[in-house]
Amino acid sequence: MLMLPRKQAHLKQGGPERHQRRLVYVVLTLMTGYFAMIGSLNVFLFHAYPTAALDYIGGIGSGLFLRYFYQSQNLRIASMGVVAILIAVMLVFVHIADGRAYSLIWITLVPPITFFLLGRRMGACVTGGVFLYIIAFVYLRLPQWQPIEVGLGTLLNIIEVFIAHLLLFQLYERSRSEAFAELEHLSETDKLTGLVNRSRLDVILSDELLQHERSGRPLALILSDVDHFKRINDEHGHLIGDDILKGIADFLFAQCRQSDTCGRWGGEEFLIICPDTAVEEAIMLVERIQQACHAQKFINDIQVSLSFGVAVHTAGTDADQLLQRADYALYEAKRQGRDRYVIAQDTSSD
Incomplete structure (x- = not known):
């Protein structure tokens, strides 16, 4: 890994x-x-x-x-x-x-x-x-x-x-x-949060997909977005917003398993690569993160919620398609009201 x-x-x-x-x-x-x-x-x-x-x-x-x-x-x-x-x-x-x-x-x-x-x-x-x-x-x-x-x-x-x-x-x-x-x-490191950056995430995802194709092991992606982050910046300022992102990065990393890779995908989005993870295990992980996030207080006791899009690799799906499915699922979670997760459809026809 x-x-x-x-x-x-x-x-x-x-x-x-x-x-x-x-x-x-x-x-x-x-x-x-x-x-x-x-x-x-x-x-x-x-x-x-x-x-x-x-x-x-x-x-x-x-x-x-x-x-x-x-x-x-x-x-x-x-x-x-x-x-x-x-x-x-x-x-x-x-x-x-x-x-x-x-x-x-x-x-x-x-x-x-x-x-x-x-x-x-x-x-x-x-x-x-x-x-x-x-x-x-x-x-x-x-x-x-x-x-x-x-x-x-x-x-x-x-x-x-x-x-x-x-x-x-x-x-x-x-x-x-x-x-x-x-x-x-x-x-390979995001300067603000200290997590791996998007470039490194691309490399890790490609490597995991190659291993998945050879071994047939399941692979899940969890794409997360901070709800109403623009409102946080507008009400508290960008410096507080940066501190919130750093706090969320530490929080997500602490919630992930040792085999997972958590990185900053861009802006207020974070990507978790979960090897050897079927859809049921990915749902359990997301629900655990959500519950912990509801009880978590960030800087200045600001309450933060997260939306998640979950996609599990299927045969014939490359990295871009898998990421696109996770992104569509995240968009749907935000469209449905945020502070929730959506599982991408298990199809390789995207």
């Missing part, structure tokens, strides 16, 4: 900015801990005190920016701070190491972080500037370089850079997947 749970309709807000904020938090946290750990290794293992001092400065700077970001939530300043600290520490490290190969490998972290945090245009400018600086530095220092042996420090630097890349791109891929899922969900 293809359906979106109603309770998943209310997504956290924030979109791409939320993912970028999380990226800044994670990068600042990793940088703070990483600089502290590497600084300690340089002190106790390699006795490289200048490099250790640089690491500790980077850790303190990252910690200060992490605290600032937590308090101010200024994403732009925090992002620029991450990039500035990272580039400054890397370039000073390159100079301390005299530009040897194991120090230059850290520059590979600049493009992913700058592009993730500063965007495509600014990231390209910053990355280009750093790369030009490194190229000029290597060109000037190349004649003076002497070969050195590859030791434990070199191997640790390479491993550390590989781990940093792995963490960064895992975080990026997770953020990208979540952003895509949010975008896909938003494209």
Whole structure:
């Protein structure tokens, strides 16, 4: 059964900015801990005190920016701070190491972080500037370089850079997947009520009809309309009308069974797709919804009634014909006085 749970309709807000904020938090946290750990290794293992001092400065700077970001939530300043600290520490490290190969490998972290945090245009400018600086530095220092042996420090630097890349791109891929899922969900969700929208209902109905044709299981549609909704808007205003629609959406979803799909068909109309449901079961569901609606008070204690058109799939009927039958039945229910349901005729000759 293809359906979106109603309770998943209310997504956290924030979109791409939320993912970028999380990226800044994670990068600042990793940088703070990483600089502290590497600084300690340089002190106790390699006795490289200048490099250790640089690491500790980077850790303190990252910690200060992490605290600032937590308090101010200024994403732009925090992002620029991450990039500035990272580039400054890397370039000073390159100079301390005299530009040897194991120090230059850290520059590979600049493009992913700058592009993730500063965007495509600014990231390209910053990355280009750093790369030009490194190229000029290597060109000037190349004649003076002497070969050195590859030791434990070199191997640790390479491993550390590989781990940093792995963490960064895992975080990026997770953020990208979540952003895509949010975008896909938003494209299938009615913004006002949080129910699935008409486009998604069309897809679900088509899938259910295909399954019905293969298995022969019954399938029912319940098309509902809010009675005298224009009067509610005129008497109470459109904002109250919107709140009424949201309340009805929550009410209908709560009344539906777990296998049903309830969505907003348009305006004040709602569609319930009921798989494995014969006409008798559909009538029981509609009557239960009606009874509950009579006892339900919506915002400002406004009493609302609903009219229903019920159609059950028959052989040779496609989605448009089934919906048309439900719509005709709903029209007949409203013509007969509203606050009632009408069962569409069981015929495939519409």
